[in-house]
Amino acid sequence: MSPHVQQLALVDCNNFYVSCERLFRPDLQRQPVVVLSNNDGCVVSRSNEAKALGVKMGQPWFECRQLEQDDGLLALSSNYALYADLSNRVMAILSDFSPNHEAYSIDECFVDLTGISKLREVSYEMRERVGRWTGIPVCVGIGPTKTLAKLANHVAKKHPRSKGVFNYNDLTAEQKARLLAQLPVEEVWGVGRRLTQRLALHGVHSVLDLREAHIPTLRAEFGVVMEKIQRELQEVSCIKLEEVQQDKKQIIASRSFGNMVTELPVLKDALSTFVANACAKLRAQNSQAAVIQVFLQTNRFRKELPQYMPSLAIPLPQPTSDTLVVNRWADYLCERMFKEGYQYKKAGVMLSEISSIAYQQGDLLEPAPAADSRLMQALDSLNQRFGRGAVRVSTQGAYGEWQMRQGRKSPCYTTRWSDVPAV
DNA sequence: TCTCCGATTAGAC
């Protein structure tokens, strides 16, 4: 093999949320288990046994709920504090294998193993060490580009013979072609449902079809994104490893309500919580926002009810990350949009035009409101020590109607002492 | 006619 081929590994946790729950509930092993999204709305993680029962990713819980009685399917509310904590542990272990790595999502990490000797042994060791130290099962896919590493990971997950590790770079040209011909094009990273349909119209069904497609046609019909995907399949790296986490360019805090909301004060109360979360995220990356947007939504699935989905944005007089300042604007925007006679199901706040506080522009007319940032710093450090929501804006949480339903949540074993069972 | 901007679309997980 030529020495300059990139050996890029994608390590992906198996059924991550379900695997996290199983760590503290050994009785869930070999049982059909799913984890639900916020508000216990949709299935977002499935054990293999749940997949075998036909439960689909993203399926609304009420649609498969019957399986609870019929087949012993167990559903749990999501416990993000637990998943984030375990994710951090997995990432820390993986980072020991290479200084060049990217935590791509809560359950996936790219690790650049180029130039490592005994690559085979090392990739098995990654899998085993994560399993031994955290109890989370993972699969490893290796390829010359991110897109092919992802595809290799898919192969590792699907074929038991691979024992959880698959290296695309080990294949001959013929073996590569044979493998790609068997894989449907929707398995490719960046090709979703819509693009799969459109590609089929052009006779592109397998990954091999896409790799070999006529380039000018592809570019004209599908744009630069598809061209990049094709180049990646041709082993030309177009998507680089992002080793440092980029600052968010946009921050959204929104939630569906546990019950429909009809009154303005309740909406404002919910929004003040969203503002607090969004501004805390903003401050955590040392940024400020210049535009705030608020949106309200009725339940789009209830077609018989009157629908109203307003959204309003406003440029702030000065960029800020101050919860109290943003909250006043959110109140104002909410009041301007609120209409009596609708049942609101969801609301949210979006912060955009985000910049680093390092570049704070001095305002010639208004004195800089630096004093308030001390209050926000105090608030952040208290909430960090005692848990999110320990210190709040006065109105926040006065009404309970909007809070989401989470009737099936497991205890916070790793992040809250009081939830750890006595030995 | 060109450019900018907001809204829309598509995707990931």
Add this chain to the structure above:
DNA sequence: CTAACGGTCTAATCGGAGA
């Protein structure tokens, strides 16, 4: 309580407004 369907984020693209 007897209906019930997530939350964030990015990038490309498109159409209209305004220069």
